[in-house]
Amino acid sequence: MPIYAYMCGACGHAKDVLQKLSDAPLTACPACGAAAFAKQLTAPGFQLKGTGWYATDFKGAASSAAPAKPAEAAAPACGAASACGAAGCAAAEV
Numbered sequence: 001m002p003i004y005a006y007m008c009g010a011c012g013h014a015k016d017v018l019q020k021l022s023d024a025p026l027t028a029c030p031a032c033g034a035a036a037f038a039k040q041l042t043a044p045g046f047q048l049k050g051t052g053w054y055a056t057d058f059k060g061a062a063s064s065a066a067p068a069k070p071a072e073a074a075a076p077a078c079g080a081a082s083a084c085g086a087a088g089c090a091a092a093e094v
């Protein structure tokens with residue numbers, strides 16, 4: 001299944017979403033609930049728009065979903081401790 005990079009136009013919340021091609025696109029932001037959650041057509045681009053949006057995005061996920069196993073978790077290109085949500089970092093989200 002393809003992974004889509006979504007970002008909320010209201011609060012800037014970004015997330016990679018695994019969806020079937022037949023799945024309806026998401027519209028509701030999981031962070032703020034606004035109906036401004038939309039696919040990013042140029043996933044690598046939005047990574048450069050801001051610095052640190054992923055810090056809040058993954059603040060909760062990092063502690064629970066990222067046990068300290070640096071040997072196993074390849075460092076994502078962005079340098080974040082865990083998957084940052086960009087397309088290039090999707091592989092690190094395990």
Ligand SMILES: [Zn+2]
Nearest residue numbers: 008011029032
């Ligand atoms: Zn939002």
